[in-house]
Amino acid sequence: MNEQEFDDFYTASFARITGQVYAMIGNRDEAQECVQEAFVKAWAHRRKLEKADHPEAWVRVTAHRLAISRWRRTKLAKRAQDRAVSALTVAPPVDEKYVALVAALKKLPEPQRRALVLHHMCDLPVAAVAHEVGAPEGTVKARLSRGRDALAALLSDNEPNGFQEGASHV
Amino acid sequence: MSDPIKDLENFNPQGLPMDPLTPSEVRRRGDRVRRRNNGVLALGAAAAIAVVATSGVFINNAVDKGQEPAPASPSQTKNAEQAEIPADFPLAAGVRGATETDTAAMSGLDYCGVTPLADLDPADVRSIGLSGGETSITRTLYLLDSSEASVAAHEAILDAADACTDGDPKDSGDVAIHRDGEGWPGSTVTEDFAHGESTTEPSVEVVNVVSAGPALLVTSTIGSWSADINAGVGSVRSDDQQVMLAMNDFGDYDAPQTDTSRGDDSGDTGSGASTIRDDFPLAGGWPDDSKAEKGKNMGLQGPNRSLAPLEFQACGEDWQEPEYADRLRADWNNVEDYRSRQLTTYADADTAVAAVESLIAQQRACPKDPVRDDGYVNNREVREVPLGGEAWAILERDTMDGADSPFGESTLVVRVGNAVLVIRGGGHGGYPSGDGQAQIDAMNAQAADVISSMCEFTEEGC
Numbered sequence: 001m002n003e004q005e006f007d008d009f010y011t012a013s014f015a016r017i018t019g020q021v022y023a024m025i026g027n028r029d030e031a032q033e034c035v036q037e038a039f040v041k042a043w044a045h046r047r048k049l050e051k052a053d054h055p056e057a058w059v060r061v062t063a064h065r066l067a068i069s070r071w072r073r074t075k076l077a078k079r080a081q082d083r084a085v086s087a088l089t090v091a092p093p094v095d096e097k098y099v100a101l102v103a104a105l106k107k108l109p110e111p112q113r114r115a116l117v118l119h120h121m122c123d124l125p126v127a128a129v130a131h132e133v134g135a136p137e138g139t140v141k142a143r144l145s146r147g148r149d150a151l152a153a154l155l156s157d158n159e160p161n162g163f164q165e166g167a168s169h170v
Numbered sequence: 171m172s173d174p175i176k177d178l179e180n181f182n183p184q185g186l187p188m189d190p191l192t193p194s195e196v197r198r199r200g201d202r203v204r205r206r207n208n209g210v211l212a213l214g215a216a217a218a219i220a221v222v223a224t225s226g227v228f229i230n231n232a233v234d235k236g237q238e239p240a241p242a243s244p245s246q247t248k249n250a251e252q253a254e255i256p257a258d259f260p261l262a263a264g265v266r267g268a269t270e271t272d273t274a275a276m277s278g279l280d281y282c283g284v285t286p287l288a289d290l291d292p293a294d295v296r297s298i299g300l301s302g303g304e305t306s307i308t309r310t311l312y313l314l315d316s317s318e319a320s321v322a323a324h325e326a327i328l329d330a331a332d333a334c335t336d337g338d339p340k341d342s343g344d345v346a347i348h349r350d351g352e353g354w355p356g357s358t359v360t361e362d363f364a365h366g367e368s369t370t371e372p373s374v375e376v377v378n379v380v381s382a383g384p385a386l387l388v389t390s391t392i393g394s395w396s397a398d399i400n401a402g403v404g405s406v407r408s409d410d411q412q413v414m415l416a417m418n419d420f421g422d423y424d425a426p427q428t429d430t431s432r433g434d435d436s437g438d439t440g441s442g443a444s445t446i447r448d449d450f451p452l453a454g455g456w457p458d459d460s461k462a463e464k465g466k467n468m469g470l471q472g473p474n475r476s477l478a479p480l481e482f483q484a485c486g487e488d489w490q491e492p493e494y495a496d497r498l499r500a501d502w503n504n505v506e507d508y509r510s511r512q513l514t515t516y517a518d519a520d521t522a523v524a525a526v527e528s529l530i531a532q533q534r535a536c537p538k539d540p541v542r543d544d545g546y547v548n549n550r551e552v553r554e555v556p557l558g559g560e561a562w563a564i565l566e567r568d569t570m571d572g573a574d575s576p577f578g579e580s581t582l583v584v585r586v587g588n589a590v591l592v593i594r595g596g597g598h599g600g601y602p603s604g605d606g607q608a609q610i611d612a613m614n615a616q617a618a619d620v621i622s623s624m625c626e627f628t629e630e631g632c
Contacts, residue, residue, distance in 0.1 A: 007193035014190050023181060036191060043200025065284065065333040101177050120178040134289055151174045 001046050001055075010039055013056050020060060023117045025067045026106035038063035057132055060122075064114070104154040112147035115140050202523065255294045255313050255385075256419070263412040265307050268298040275299055276310035276388040279327065279377065281345060281361075282334035286326035287388065290314070306372065306392040309413065313385055317424055320381040324357065325426035327379050327388070331359040343375070346399065348630060354407045355423035356380030356387070356414065364396035374399060376406040380414050383421020387413060400631065443627055444495035444515045444588060452500045452511050454619035462504040472500035473511075480512045480592050482529060482581075484536035484550065492516070492525050495588075508596040511620065515589045515627060522588045523560075529583065530562050546570055546577070555610055558586040558621055559628075565606045580609045584621055587628035593617050 022031035038059045105113050118129040130137045262268040275297035277287045294313040334345045343361035357379045364373035374395045380387040395402025452473040462469035477499035482489035495515045502509045516522040539548040546568040555561040567578035582593040625632035
């Protein structure tokens, strides 16, 4: 992948992947930083990226792993801000509908949330989701089914706190 | 109520406010990451080549253990059709009292929640384990479908470890990847739960990974090496050597390609000693002192710490060097032949990277100096050179009224770990033919021993 190809890839996919990772982790700034860092790694490891069948998936998986890694630090509020790739920004609020959606997603177990985002937002077939998350297709289908039910319950107008206990557990 | 699935499908990331870096800035940072890591990797590869070429440590170790020497270079799989692990495979070698099972005891290997071995589906698998008191040793040998599957699993472990190198130190250990080295064709991942503090408690897990043909060996040993991780790596590699050598029966050793620049992106992994030993062979490869004509400052000067430091100037401005830890200088001078070397160490690899970056930026920003009083103009070309962790050639040549002159000076800047070597030649030793690449090749060849000795300034060592 030469410079121009990488630049085109980055420009075309940055916002899309950031949105996907945001939906997975529920934090816009963190998602942007992780995707940014994943692209830095992508260029540093571009020979590996060339071998990847789906470079966008490679960046998404890398960003998600980075997000997990960062989460492990931030949950104790110890992460040094100077290690962030991007300058810290204060972003304006997002569309309210998406805020509610992401807030509901955050309440789902991580495997269900990731499966829903990859299947419905990234438009990946079940087999591709299974490949990306490293789980059997049957497990992914179960996660999708339970995730959809749980998400609907969480966003139900009639049940503002309608998260059915146990419904989200795979 | 809207349909949440439709909302998810219509989630429009374009509506999210974003402030991404420019593509060129992303590439610049990626290049920096790559350069930081390549130092260690290039040295590892050089060590592997040296083993093959000289039949050195690898063979010596094998003979010491009464084993056949094993080649370190990958080639054809010897026994790809093998479907079972031989009953007499010495998986428990050196572990007296180990329990052997037909399970994959290492399948739970976990780096920041990622379990790279959990879904392996081997044709055969065997494990041994010994725990009790302060000892915990686990070894698992997987026999997979192909050598490619073995390398892929090997790479998955390194990927998981790589993604965990910046994990929360309160929540996990400090994870580091140690590449192949002399006598060791595999990889090692360490996780230090004591975060470098000296303790007698077993707090460091050393995981060795070796691929040979379709076989994958993964071992875990826990010990108290927090104050000296490299000692733990060396110790466990030594303990596992007999098993590693026996793996050669499955095929030749293989590993994920090392040009993927894996490692701790903090750059710390490239840091080694900051004090230069007095007998560092800085003058290696130069002509004998007696070959120079007699005279003041002729022949070999140094190596010592008293010669004046080499200076860098561009467009009339001196380069402002960051604070360094130690420095050794040497010169070899003859009539119209001036050769200088300067080895500088910095506190860590990051500082060395920054020093080189600022120097190269200054030199690159000035392709042509102002006209001097004597009418000459110094033209400057900066080229990246594939050497060490990173290397640059600064080729300078005087022109008069636009025409080439025979005067020039060449400088090679080579960083390995936290050390930077500057090689400079002037006169006949500088830019004699006007052929920049020939000049770079000559300087590189002459300083080959010096550059290879710089491995001691990496965390991996030599």
